[in-house]
Amino acid sequence: MATVTLEGVRKSYGRVEIIPPIDLEIASGEFIALVGPSGSGKSTLLRVIAGLEEIDAGRILLDGKDITRAEPSERDMAMVFQSYALYPHMTVAENMVFALRMRGADPAEIDRRLTAALRMLGMTDYANRKPGQLSGGQRQRVAMGRAIVRQPQVFLFDEPLSNLDAKLRAATRLELRALHDQLGATSIFVTHDQIEAMTMADRIVLLDRGRIQQIGTPQQIYREPRNRFVASFIGSPEINMLRGVLAPGAGHPSFAGLPLPDGLRVTAERKVDLGVRPEHVSVWTEPAPDRWPFEVEAVEFTGHDAFLLGKTPAGRITARVDPDSENGLADRVTAGQRLHVQVQARHVLLFDPETGLRLPDG
Amino acid sequence: MTARRIAGRVAANGVVWGYAALIVLPTLWVLSNAFKYKIDIITGTTISPITWSNFEQLLFSRQSHFLWNLFNSAVVAVISTAIVIVAATMAAFTLGRLRVPGWVRWLILGWALLFQMLPTLTFVGSWYVMWSAVGLHGTYVAVILTHVVHNLPMGLFLMLSFMAALPQELFQAARMDGCSNGQMFWRVAFPLVRGGMIAATALIFIFSWSDFAIALALTSPATMTAPVAISTFAQEYDIRYGEMAAGTLLSIVPALVLILVGQRFIVRGLLAGAVK
Numbered sequence: 001m002a003t004v005t006l007e008g009v010r011k012s013y014g015r016v017e018i019i020p021p022i023d024l025e026i027a028s029g030e031f032i033a034l035v036g037p038s039g040s041g042k043s044t045l046l047r048v049i050a051g052l053e054e055i056d057a058g059r060i061l062l063d064g065k066d067i068t069r070a071e072p073s074e075r076d077m078a079m080v081f082q083s084y085a086l087y088p089h090m091t092v093a094e095n096m097v098f099a100l101r102m103r104g105a106d107p108a109e110i111d112r113r114l115t116a117a118l119r120m121l122g123m124t125d126y127a128n129r130k131p132g133q134l135s136g137g138q139r140q141r142v143a144m145g146r147a148i149v150r151q152p153q154v155f156l157f158d159e160p161l162s163n164l165d166a167k168l169r170a171a172t173r174l175e176l177r178a179l180h181d182q183l184g185a186t187s188i189f190v191t192h193d194q195i196e197a198m199t200m201a202d203r204i205v206l207l208d209r210g211r212i213q214q215i216g217t218p219q220q221i222y223r224e225p226r227n228r229f230v231a232s233f234i235g236s237p238e239i240n241m242l243r244g245v246l247a248p249g250a251g252h253p254s255f256a257g258l259p260l261p262d263g264l265r266v267t268a269e270r271k272v273d274l275g276v277r278p279e280h281v282s283v284w285t286e287p288a289p290d291r292w293p294f295e296v297e298a299v300e301f302t303g304h305d306a307f308l309l310g311k312t313p314a315g316r317i318t319a320r321v322d323p324d325s326e327n328g329l330a331d332r333v334t335a336g337q338r339l340h341v342q343v344q345a346r347h348v349l350l351f352d353p354e355t356g357l358r359l360p361d362g
Numbered sequence: 363m364t365a366r367r368i369a370g371r372v373a374a375n376g377v378v379w380g381y382a383a384l385i386v387l388p389t390l391w392v393l394s395n396a397f398k399y400k401i402d403i404i405t406g407t408t409i410s411p412i413t414w415s416n417f418e419q420l421l422f423s424r425q426s427h428f429l430w431n432l433f434n435s436a437v438v439a440v441i442s443t444a445i446v447i448v449a450a451t452m453a454a455f456t457l458g459r460l461r462v463p464g465w466v467r468w469l470i471l472g473w474a475l476l477f478q479m480l481p482t483l484t485f486v487g488s489w490y491v492m493w494s495a496v497g498l499h500g501t502y503v504a505v506i507l508t509h510v511v512h513n514l515p516m517g518l519f520l521m522l523s524f525m526a527a528l529p530q531e532l533f534q535a536a537r538m539d540g541c542s543n544g545q546m547f548w549r550v551a552f553p554l555v556r557g558g559m560i561a562a563t564a565l566i567f568i569f570s571w572s573d574f575a576i577a578l579a580l581t582s583p584a585t586m587t588a589p590v591a592i593s594t595f596a597q598e599y600d601i602r603y604g605e606m607a608a609g610t611l612l613s614i615v616p617a618l619v620l621i622l623v624g625q626r627f628i629v630r631g632l633l634a635g636a637v638k
Contacts, residue, residue, distance in 0.1 A: 052537065072537045073538060073540030073541075078538065079535070082531070083529055083531050085529065085531035085532050085534065087536075087550060089553040089554060098539050098549075099540055102539055103540055146535075
């Protein structure tokens, strides 16, 4: 258990600044996800914390102790790599205890920890296999085991689930979180997969081009995104983002000349980016004063959801439809059909078109 | 199959078989000469009585020291190859895996490439003068060290490609696990490039074993290697074709054995970096 603190950490390769000065405080025992698109600097940041990359400025503290110049092995951190990075010439057991052996730990202690870790991961029968003789999921376990036996203060995960198939990934997600809770260490998890971040993390750090866009719980990030990037990056399918003029109007406010239902307080006319998530757009067959005409272009059925993609006078919109209700609408809709949509005003997010920052209502 | 594809196949097969014929036929001709009487060789008889006299002359006559020459070849090739492989593997690890300033890496590799590109004969004269100046001409030391210098670039490039094929994350994991640079080499890199080392060993050994230019300039009768000895069978008034052929056949054997043993690795060595 340890806190990890980054103070003004900056990293550049030559003239390219990968991470502009960054400050980040990670609490003891916390599960933090670093999320962002590729090239956002999230993996670099993890490597910086691990000590595999030197930094150009700033300090890294572990429980208040400056470890900026410490060797990776002196930082009491263990890392699970994306490719697992298992030593191909060593058995599962040898892989797992390699770090302890290098440290010259007591053989009895090594044995005890190995046995415990193998049992915890259900890998006891595979201790004498080489990594080449294991399946992807088993290799992933060995990589975790290698980190566990070290009993580090901090676990670093670099997209450890991205090489697993979808089903295994979902199961491993739960296991990994359970393991974190059981071991009580601090975990820093890098992923480009927002679902992983949302489901596992206590807090999410969303990065874009090395800059922290927002830090918050999954709920905060999803419901109260600080800017347009955060709103667009988190959520699947992506949030609908429409640009137009928002006006108070007489009685009902309007957007791009289209009526909005009650629930949004608009005081002055201004140009905005209006964001509304697919689940906050309701679909109707009948017109009404606060509904917009909607021409269906495509229907995506995913099982528990159906999404209608189509055109409104304000722009393209994706709307979520519950396949089990709304009178079986989802099953009947075909491309080319004309329907009506209503934007649920109280869920609308407004952004400044210039800065991308979120605007308070009105 | 279209006519164009058939034509393509015919052309491709023609090139491959033509190339094979270019190598195999002269070899067969030389090898068959080893079992012929001199008169049959000179008259160009294809099918002739078989004789072992060439081998008897070569191995047991008083004028010939061919077994000794083979021994010299072995001493030179084994020792120089061993030095090259050890140096090349360590250098490849250092250049490819450790933090070496870019200019150092380019200087060394650029020099190695330049050296590799220039014909051996360019240097042979200078080497002769240098070794004579320090009184080492005609010794094993001179030939072995010159072979090391000559073959090191090739060994370095081969080992670099094997080293580069190892994933970076493996070494990062080793660093996290507390390995020093030395431990990273011995415990991670070395076990994983062993296959590559075998391939490089086979290739470098063959280069050294079959070298003629350097050995011709730097050996004395006491340290003469097999290729040089074979050339001495061509004298002013008498070219002993039969013994040359027999000597060639005998000197091919070690290389052949090595290739058969290390074939799997050699192909991988030649293709390293080409695929993926």
